[in-house]
Amino acid sequence: QKEVEQDPGPLSVPEGAIVSLNCTYSNSAFQYFMWYRQYSRKGPELLMYTYSSGNKEDGRFTAQVDKSSKYISLFIRDSQPSDSATYLCAMRGQGNLIFGKGTKLSVKP
Amino acid sequence: KAGVTQTPRYLIKTRGQQVTLSCSPISGHRSVSWYQQTPGQGLQFLFEYFSETQRNKGNFPGRFSGRQFSNSRSEMNVSTLELGDSALYLCASRPTSGSETQYFGPGTRLLVL
Numbered sequence: 001q002k003e004v005e006q007d008p009g010p011l012s013v014p015e016g017a018i019v020s021l022n023c024t025y026s027n028s029a030f031q032y033f034m035w036y037r038q039y040s041r042k043g044p045e046l047l048m049y050t051y052s053s054g055n056k057e058d059g060r061f062t063a064q065v066d067k068s069s070k071y072i073s074l075f076i077r078d079s080q081p082s083d084s085a086t087y088l089c090a091m092r093g094q095g096n097l098i099f100g101k102g103t104k105l106s107v108k109p
Numbered sequence: 110k111a112g113v114t115q116t117p118r119y120l121i122k123t124r125g126q127q128v129t130l131s132c133s134p135i136s137g138h139r140s141v142s143w144y145q146q147t148p149g150q151g152l153q154f155l156f157e158y159f160s161e162t163q164r165n166k167g168n169f170p171g172r173f174s175g176r177q178f179s180n181s182r183s184e185m186n187v188s189t190l191e192l193g194d195s196a197l198y199l200c201a202s203r204p205t206s207g208s209e210t211q212y213f214g215p216g217t218r219l220l221v222l
Contacts, residue, residue, distance in 0.1 A: 032209055043113070043199050043213030044152070088152060096165055101151035 003027050006089055006100030015109050019076040021087050023100045026070065029093035033065050035074045036088040038102065044088055048074065079107045110135055113202050113214035121220045127188040130217045134181050134202030140164075141183040142211065143175060146197040155198075158183055159205075187219075195221045 006023045013019055021035075031052055036044035048063040050056045050072075056063045062075040072091070076083055084107050089100040114133045122128050134141050142165075143155040154167040158177035175185045181202075187194055197218050203211040 034209070041215070043201070043215050045213065046210055049209055090152075096154040096157075096167060098154075099152035 004089065004091060004098050004100045007103055008101055010104040010106060012106045012108060013079055015079060015081060015107055017079050017107070019079050019083070019105060019107075021074040021076075021089075021103050021105070023072050023089035023091075024070055025072070025091060025098075027091075027093060027098075028067075028070065030091040030098075032092050033063070033072050034090040034097075035061075035063055036090060036099075038086045038088060040085075047087075079105075081107050081109050083107050113200055113212055115198075115200050115214040115217050117217060118215065119218050119220075121222065122190050123222050124190055124192060126190050127186065128190060128219060130185045130187075130198055130200075130219075132183045132185070132200030132202075132214060134183070134200075135212055138202035138204050138212075139181050140203045140205060140208070140211075141177055141181065142201045142203075143183070143185050144199040144201065145169070146199055146216070147195075152199070155185070190221045192221050195219060 004025045033050045035048040037047050038044040050063050050065050053065045053067045060077045064073045086102040086104045088102040090097050116131045140159045142157040144152050146152045157165040161177045172188045177183045197216040199216045201211040201213045
């Protein structure tokens with residue numbers, strides 16, 4: 001079992017839809033959870049960072065961490081065509097950052 | 110502030126050759142990490158340098174090496190290239206080794222023929 005599992009998609013939604021992206025993990029030592037967005041031919045950029053459990057909101061983006069279920073989510077409200085990108089979850093305990101393989105999202109106008 | 114820059118952006122090599130990739134971090138950032146990104150394995154951590162010292166290393170063979178200079182610029186070297194080394198190599202910088210916010214460069218796309 002891989003440490004971090006992420007559905008690769010692709011995921012296609014109409015503009016204005018609510019998008020839900022998810023990752024599961026197996027290592028209960030993970031405490032730091034992040035979501036990165038990667039546009040084509042670019043490096044990843046940090047979207048959201050959460051320490052331990054709970055929710056965090058930033059504009060149209062909400063990150064949720066459920067440590068009891070070893071499950072993290074990123075919600076995008078009122079999705080826009082400019083949100084079309086690959087979204088990578090990442091997490092770590094005391095060691096290196098472990099990334100999911102990414103979910104490719106396409107938001108159609 | 111200028112972002113993380115990586116050179117070259119694209120590279121084609123043949124099996125058995127070696128390659129050196131360069132990364133200039135954001136001004137003032139002292140930590141530089143390197144990652145390999147492939148469709149099959151995703152983004153995998155190679156190593157991290159802080160103040161010219163390797164702080165952390167991922168699970169890659171010894172053919173992959175790196176170094177950091179006193180101005181925080183970093184180089185990554187891959188010797189005896191294999192076809193499986195074809196990937197996007199990403200560099201990320203952060204202010205200190207303990208900071209969770211790291212900034213990625215655009216990457217160097219390496220193709221090994």
